[in-house]
Amino acid sequence: MxxxxxxxxxxxxxxxxxxxxxxxxxxxxxxxxxxxxxxxxIPYTLLLVIVGLGLAFVNVRLVNLSPELILVIFLPPLLFEAAWNLKWSDLKRDLSPICLYAVIGVIISIAGVAFGLNQFAGMELSIALLVGASLSATDPVSVTALFRELGAGKRLTMLMEGESLFNDGMAVVAFGLLVALPLGTATINLQSALWEFFQVVGIGISIGGLVGFGISYLTQRFDLPLVEQSLTLVSAYSTYLITENFGGSGVIGVVTTALILGNFGSRIGMNPRTRIIVTEFWEFLAFFVNSIVFLLIGDQIRFVILGDNLKTIAVTIVAMILARAISIYTLSNLSNWLTKSEISLPEQTVLWWGGLRGSVSIALALSVPATLPQREEIIATVFGVVLFTLLVQGLTTQPLLEKLRLLGSQPLRQEYMEAIARQVALQRTLEYLETTQKRPGIKSEFYNYQKTLIVGEINILQEKIDKLLDEYPNLEEFITNELRGELLAIEADTYAEFVRAGRLNKELSPFLQTINDQPDGHT
Structure with a gap:
């Protein structure tokens, strides 16, 4: 013992x-x-992959990746953080194209990759379908991290993140159905496949909804920031595990829970200070996990095995890119025609090229049964394609955004907001300093010196802000939209305070629904 x-x-x-x-x-x-x-x-996440490749080149292996490590440990917090920050009104506006990308787009991707591998690489169709399923989902971890770092437009980021968060359920279901084909234990049946898909997604949404609304009403009963923060962490992992145990999609479950908590629960059950604490906690956790995931992806590469499968990898890359192009351009135009989505051609081009693959594809490939003779070839192919998307497509996405002028005034907006934040902080510091003027022991010389320094900084910042507004008049629209968003947030917070105080018996959700449906003009 x-x-x-x-x-x-x-x-x-x-x-x-x-x-x-x-x-x-x-x-x-x-x-x-x-x-x-x-x-x-170089974006930080891609820099981690490059360093990981360097370690792999000198044969330094930090830790072995496993599907359980990725899907159970790493994925839930990353999904939760991304969905927590999604605004329901923005998501609802683009729900039609996102659903088309996430469902039909996955089918097109699987079919395209399978056809290419079968016809041009001589791969058995059942194995080719399995590779296609592994690579059918754009990875939410890779896409979210890259687009946030590059400062892509809000609409474009929403389309890419929304697709990445929702297409995993379809990809996992497809993989589960197709993995039995090469083993000879199942055949393709469209009716059963559709039934399993709706069952998996339905269970995920149901359990995610129960957990999300349950915690939302629970946090109304108390105001304990650390407890509420801990509940969000527990909800991310528990939703994933419970949903998977019931045969549903853990990914869809976590995304549903996070959407509810981020758009509903944090409004009615958390005061503004607690929401900030929780948001900052998830930003830290996402950075923490991302730092590990991307480093390990690069570190897992086996160059010898990749070299032995270069032809298969090359065929897969070409087939995947072509299938992605057919999917994005066709489905975007279909959505534009059906629902007036107005997804422009430059936006479609970025959606096509920015469809990175990452940890989800690797986890699915590693999940292939060891009894399958072609397992090593499948893993090598998927790793090679993931590496291509991260390094080649990932490193060229920013130049593409700049070429198509889709980064817009994002850097200017960030510069303006930093100046405003600094000015507000100094103004508050000045107000506090004035309250200490008559404090015993504070000499007038020290007080006047500090006041002069602060006022000087405020004046310099004001000149910088005025110069930005003169040189870039388009910032005025951004400023107006920011203020509109702040006013709506204050209104929502006030309703929440009335509910917590017991002074408002009417359900809060209609109020918030009205607020969230109002356009804030953010781009």
Whole structure:
């Protein structure tokens, strides 16, 4: 018994050492852009992949990736953080094209990749379909991280994130159906496939909704920021595990829970201070997990195995890109015709090229049964394609956005908001300083010196803001939209305060629904 206990302790210590090593390397990579300015041209997530490749090249393996590690440990918090920040009114506006991309787009992707591999690489159709299913879903982790870092437009980011968050359910169902084909334990049946798809998605939405609304009403009963923050973390993992145990899509369950908590629960059950604490916590957790995931993706590459499957990888890449083009351009125009989505051709081009694959594809490939003879070929192909999308497509997405003028005034807006934030902070500092003027022990010389410094900084910032507004008149529309959003947020917070105080018996959701349906003009 003592020997088993000692062995268990050794394993825990070894795992902790591995975890700290991975984290240390990741955080070290995060500091590179601050030390070497050239690295600032590369998004942080892609820089992690490159460093991971460097480690793999010298055969330094930090830890072995497994489908359980990706799907159960890493994916739920990343999905939750992305969905928590999605605004329902924006998502609802583009729900039609997102659903088309997430469902029909996945089918087109599987068919395109399978056809290419079968016809041009001589791969058995059942194996080709399995590779297509593994690569059919754009990865929410990769896409969300990249588009946020690049500062892409809000509409474009919503379309890409929405598709990435919702197409995983379809991809996982397709993979589950197709993985039995090469083993000879199942045949394709359209009716059963559709039934399983709706069952998996329905269970995910149902359990996600129950958890989301349950926690939303629970947090109305108390105001404990740390407890409420912990509940969101518990909800992310518990929703995923419970949904998977009931045969549903854990991905869809987590996304549903996060959408409800982010758009409803955080409004009626959390005061503004708590919402900020929870949001910052999830931003930290997403950075933390992203730092590990992207480093390990690069570190898992086996160059010898990739070299042996170069032809298959090349055919898969071409087939995937062509299938993605057919899917995006066709479905976008269909959505424009049916629902007046007004997705422009430049936006469609970015959606096509920015369809990165990542951890979800790798997890599905690693889930292929060891009894399948072609397992190593499938894993090598998927890893090679994921590496291409992250490095080639990922590194060229920003130039494409700039070429198509889709980054817009995002850098200017950020510069303006930073100046405003600094000015507000200094103004509050000045107001506090004035309250200390008559405090015993404070000399007038010190007070006047500090006041002069602060007023000088405020005046410099005001000149900078005035210059920005003179040079870029389009910022005025952005400022107006920002103020409109702030006013709506204050109105929603006021309703929530009345509910918590028991002064408003009427259900709050109609109020919030009215507010959320109002256009805020953000782009």
């Amino acid at each position: 003592a020997l088993e206990s000692a062995t268990g302790e050794v394993v825990i210590v070894e795992q902790l050492q591995q975890f700290l090593l991975v984290l240390s390397v990741s955080l070290g990579v995060a500091t590179l852009p601050q030390v070497f300015s050239w690295f600032r041209r």
